Amino acid sequence: MAAGGRRFVPLQVRIAVTGFNAVGAVMFTLALTALGVLLSGMQVDPVAQGGTGYLDFVLFFNAALFLSPLAGVLVFLGVRVRRGEHWAWLSSLVFWGFVGTMMPLLAWVLEAPLGLRLLPIFGAAGMVALLMTPQARLHCADPDD
Template structure:
């Protein structure tokens, strides 16, 4: 324990939790924007204008399936990882592995822009790399409190 009764949180965990909150905030913002577009009525129809249905899918996925609960879970996991809870650390590794594999596959199937294939992979790899450092593993170790 550090002074004041607070547990020391390694820098790697602090950076990862900041990333959790940033990605969660971006996901929530996108979900709210998509919901606003869907509620206001689509003024642009890419399919009717010779484009792809990618924008329609993204709006549906963000607004109808609501990425906001997923963003909330991500922020919740970040808070729990900062506290050093082992189950949250494991769940975070699973989440980032899922995001790092499924997002580029989905972007490839939907013929999305190339940046949407690489940015999630880089973010997920950075988060997993930070969570797998010895300091983060020690901070989130499943130790019995005697």
């Protein structure tokens, strides 16, 4: 334990938690933007203008399925991982594994641009790599083990 009764948090965990917060903020912003566009009456309609409908799906997914609670869960997990709670660390690994496998598949089915297919894979792999470092595992170790 460091001075002042605060527990030392390894750099890898702090970087991962910053990533959690950044992704959560982007998800929350996208959800609010999509909700605003949908409530405005969809004056911009890519399908009517010869587009693919990809934007329509993304807006519906973000607003109608409300990614904002998922963003809140992600930020909550980040806070708990920073505190060193083992269950949050395991939940985070499951979350990033899900994101790293399902989002590229969804982007492939929807024929999204290559960057949108690869970004979730690299982001999730980076988060898992940070969380799997020995320092992060020790910080979030189960006290019963």
